[in-house]
Amino acid sequence: MAIITIVGAGVMGSALTFPAADNGNDVRLVGTHLDDAIINSIKTDHFHPRLRRPLHSSVKAYFYTEIAEAMQGADIVGLGVNSQGVHWAADAIAPHLRVGQTILMVTKGMESVEGSLKILPDVLHDLLPATIRDKVNYAAIGGPSIAGELAARRDTSVVFVSRNADVLPKLRSYFSTDYYHIWTSTDLIGVEVCVAMKNPYALAVGLAAGVLERQGEDIANAKMHNYAAAIFAQGLAETAILVQKLGGGLETVFSLPGAGDLYVTTQGGRNSRMGRLLGIGMPYSDAVEEMPGETIEGVDAVVAIMPAIDAMIAHGDLQADGFPLLRELHRIVTRNASIDFDFTSFFSKLPFTPPESTRIK
Numbered sequence: 001m002a003i004i005t006i007v008g009a010g011v012m013g014s015a016l017t018f019p020a021a022d023n024g025n026d027v028r029l030v031g032t033h034l035d036d037a038i039i040n041s042i043k044t045d046h047f048h049p050r051l052r053r054p055l056h057s058s059v060k061a062y063f064y065t066e067i068a069e070a071m072q073g074a075d076i077v078g079l080g081v082n083s084q085g086v087h088w089a090a091d092a093i094a095p096h097l098r099v100g101q102t103i104l105m106v107t108k109g110m111e112s113v114e115g116s117l118k119i120l121p122d123v124l125h126d127l128l129p130a131t132i133r134d135k136v137n138y139a140a141i142g143g144p145s146i147a148g149e150l151a152a153r154r155d156t157s158v159v160f161v162s163r164n165a166d167v168l169p170k171l172r173s174y175f176s177t178d179y180y181h182i183w184t185s186t187d188l189i190g191v192e193v194c195v196a197m198k199n200p201y202a203l204a205v206g207l208a209a210g211v212l213e214r215q216g217e218d219i220a221n222a223k224m225h226n227y228a229a230a231i232f233a234q235g236l237a238e239t240a241i242l243v244q245k246l247g248g249g250l251e252t253v254f255s256l257p258g259a260g261d262l263y264v265t266t267q268g269g270r271n272s273r274m275g276r277l278l279g280i281g282m283p284y285s286d287a288v289e290e291m292p293g294e295t296i297e298g299v300d301a302v303v304a305i306m307p308a309i310d311a312m313i314a315h316g317d318l319q320a321d322g323f324p325l326l327r328e329l330h331r332i333v334t335r336n337a338s339i340d341f342d343f344t345s346f347f348s349k350l351p352f353t354p355p356e357s358t359r360i361k
């Protein structure tokens with residue numbers, strides 16, 4: 001049994017308490033400064049209002065002002081904040097970290113740092129005080145995991161990843177259940193790039209629903225699955241190019257953290273809803289008003305990542321025509337532009353070079 005403290009009481013951090021508690025661990029859930037209503041509900045009747053179900057009866061809830069108590073003696077510190085909350089989380093947990101703890105990140109994303117891209121575990125490392133940053137372990141979770149399904153104890157398959165392979169067997173033993181299936185990897189860069197890039201590309205797939213709605217009903221009920229599938233495949237290709245350039249493994253792209261997570265993210269949620277609004281022809285500045293108070297991580301990722309990619313292209317580190325889909329998304333959300341995909345630009349650059357006789361042309 002381990003003491004597991006999860007910081008961030010949103011749906012994903014809270015859903016992770018289910019396999020952790022089912023395994024008999026001492027599980028503590030700490031809200032951020034934005035989670036007071038959720039924590040109050042859990043403290044009152046153990047009900048999580050956003051997951052719409054009670055948490056495991058053994059889970060203890062804490063307000064963010066109680067974080068010192070919640071982190072006392074913890075073996076694992078999980079971060080369930082959104083990508084914009086990593087800087088806050090670093091400040092919040094830093095005074096209470098101790099040597100040998102493992103930080104397990106549910107948070108997904110990348111940041112642009114000095115013209116390049118940095119995965120969030122490395123961002124967190126650099127934000128922590130020098131006295132502790134190299135004395136804790138860093139791990140993360142990648143793969144297709146819808147919070148509501150995990151909380152319902154439906155079969156969910158994920159990858160736990162860390163550069164330190166020694167921490168992975170223990171992490172797996174703490175969280176693995178008959179419904180939460182865990183594979184392990186040391187490809188931290190590959191997993192983190194995949195789970196960051198899935199958000200903008202899921203938004204792009206979501207455009208298809210809006211484009212179909214804008215064009216109107218077809219006499220034979222034809223859909224836009226062909227349109228969406230091409231975008232899905234191009235998104236994977238662009239992800240693979242970036243993964244390899246940053247030092248990750250290509251196999252990660254075509255397994256759970258890449259293809260799996262992108263697929264599940266296209267099936268609903270905030271990115272897909274934003275994609276639909278843009279697809280029907282709504283300018284981004286109007287579409288964002290239709291989703292007040294919601295963090296659209298696909299948009300945040302596009303805005304953060306595309307300038308860094310342009311800087312890498314300018315330095316000769318990436319080819320200029322390798323990211324037509326991401327570039328079009330950036331144009332749509334930063335210029336209120338209408339959708340104008342050039343499908344002939346897709347697949348001109350692949351993350352590998354196939355034999356000339358088999359190459360798609």
